[in-house]
Amino acid sequence: MSYSYELKREICASRVKNKCCRRNILRAALLFSPPAPDGRATLPVMRRQDIREYFLTLLSEIYPSSIRGETPDVSELGVVGDTREYRCSGCQRAFLRGLFLAYGSVTDPSAREYNLDFTFREKSAADAAAEILAENGISAKVKPRREYYIAYIKSSDNISDFFALIGAPRATFDIINTKIAGGVKNDANRVRNTDVYNIEKSMAASERVRDAVRFLRETDRLNLLPPDLYETALLREEYPYMSLFQLAAVSPSHMTKSGIATRLKKITETAEKYGYKKDSGNS
Numbered sequence: 001m002s003y004s005y006e007l008k009r010e011i012c013a014s015r016v017k018n019k020c021c022r023r024n025i026l027r028a029a030l031l032f033s034p035p036a037p038d039g040r041a042t043l044p045v046m047r048r049q050d051i052r053e054y055f056l057t058l059l060s061e062i063y064p065s066s067i068r069g070e071t072p073d074v075s076e077l078g079v080v081g082d083t084r085e086y087r088c089s090g091c092q093r094a095f096l097r098g099l100f101l102a103y104g105s106v107t108d109p110s111a112r113e114y115n116l117d118f119t120f121r122e123k124s125a126a127d128a129a130a131e132i133l134a135e136n137g138i139s140a141k142v143k144p145r146r147e148y149y150i151a152y153i154k155s156s157d158n159i160s161d162f163f164a165l166i167g168a169p170r171a172t173f174d175i176i177n178t179k180i181a182g183g184v185k186n187d188a189n190r191v192r193n194t195d196v197y198n199i200e201k202s203m204a205a206s207e208r209v210r211d212a213v214r215f216l217r218e219t220d221r222l223n224l225l226p227p228d229l230y231e232t233a234l235l236r237e238e239y240p241y242m243s244l245f246q247l248a249a250v251s252p253s254h255m256t257k258s259g260i261a262t263r264l265k266k267i268t269e270t271a272e273k274y275g276y277k278k279d280s281g282n283s
Contacts, residue, residue, distance in 0.1 A: 003106065003107065003108040003109075004104075004105045004106045004107070005048060005051075007106065007168060007170065008048070008051055008100075008101055009050070009051075010168070010170060011097060011100070011101060011166070011167075011168055012050070012051065012054045012101065014167065016090075016094060016097075018087075018088055018090060018091075019061075019062070020086075020087035020088055020091055021088065021090045021091050021093075021094035022058055022061070022062065022094070023058075023062050023085075024085060024086070024091045024092070024094040024095040024098060025055075025058060025094050025095070025097055025098035025101070026055060026058040026059060026062055026098060027077050027078070027085065027095060027098065028095045028096070028097075028098030028099040028101075028102060029043055029044060029055050029098050029099075029101070029102035029103075030042070030043065030071075030072070030074070030077055031074075031077055031078075031079075031080050032044070032080070032099070032102070032103060032120055032125045032128070032129065033102075033121075034121055034122060035074045036071075039073050039074055039075070040070075040071045040072065040073055040074070041071050041072050041073070041074050041076075041077060042071065043055055043056070043059070043071075043102075044102050044103065046102070051101060054101070055101075055102065059071065080128045080132065081128070081131070081132050081135070089252055089254060092136070093165050093166055093167065093249070094166075095132075096132070096133075096136065096162070096165055096166050097166040097167065097168075099118060099129060099132075100118075100162075100166060103118045103119055103120060103129070104116065104117065104118050105117050105118075105119065106159065109156070109174045114154070114156055114159070115152055115153060115154045115159075116152065116153040116159045116162065117150050117151070117152045117153075118140075118150065118151040118152070119145070119148050119149075119150055120148060120149050120150075120151070121147075121148060121149070122149065123142070123144075123149045125149070126142045126149035126150060126151045127142055127151075129151045130142050130151045133151070133153070133162070136165060136249075137161065137245070138153065138158050138161060138162050138165070139153070139155065139158055140152060140153045140158075160243075160246070161243075161245055161246060161249065164242060164243075164245070164246030164249050164250065165246075165249045165250075167250070206236070206240060206241065206242075207240075208268065209236055209264045209267060209268055210236060210237065210240055211276075212267055212268040212270075212271035212272075212276055213233045213236060213237055213267060213271075215271050215274070215276040216233070216267075216270070216271050216274070216276075219274060219275075221271075221274055225267065225270065228253070228263060229263055229266055229267050229270070231251075231252065231253065232247075232251070232255075232260065232263040232264065232267065233267050235247055235250070235251060236264065236267075244257045244260050244261050244264075245257045247260050248260045
């Protein structure tokens with residue numbers, strides 16, 4: 001069983017609560033697949049039957065007529081990137097999740113050549129996918145591969161950010177762990193100039209904030225934080241190892257990276273006012 005397939009199975013097993021989000025998972029698969037001659041949407045060819053069954057279940061739920069073999073007309077799906085189809089804060093991330101499940105493939109982070117690919121039959125689909133990824137801060141390039149077109153991502157940071165966006169923390173942690181394991185083998189001075197050093201620095205900063213949040217909770221002061229800081233404190237507790245970019249991606253308030261950083265700093269400063277002591281360094 002490949003790493004990519006294992007990851008897809010885990011994503012399919014995780015429950016998506018809102019129907020509008022489930023619809024956008026399905027939309028991603030249908031919009032990038034060439035329609036039938038009569039204009040009806042079609043699902044792309046999938047090697048794994050259980051992944052295809054996942055989309056068929058969504059299809060029968062959202063378009064009941066599909067039970068009778070009638071898939072929706074493409075015009076019923078809107079257009080790629082149509083923000084009118086994003087009914088809640090999770091819809092756009094759900095769309096990207098569907099994009100990966102239907103068209104994506106990722107190599108094991110421990111592989112020498114680590115990359116995330118999206119494979120399409122038409123160049124226009126690959127270009128559209130790359131554009132949507134760019135709108136979400138993920139840089140992808142397009143190239144032909146035999147009779148297909150590939151939108152691909154090679155930067156491990158971009159790949160990690162993508163999986164944080166779609167709610168696949170295992171992939172994010174695997175990347176971090178692989179980088180740290182590789183860094184241990186290198187000279188300490190060399191590590192300081194690599195991504196490993198940046199990750200370790202980020203994790204140390206995260207730990208300081210978590211300690212501050214723990215202090216506020218243990219002293220019954222956490223609920224005294226303003227609503228915006230309280231939300232971010234809970235977010236840091238729930239996702240202790242995510243980067244600032246990744247925390248911003250899963251934030252219900254659609255925060256920017258700098259906005260998240262500002263809130264975390266205020267949380268630590270508030271804890272200090274109540275007697276919390278922290279090591280030197282930025283939070």
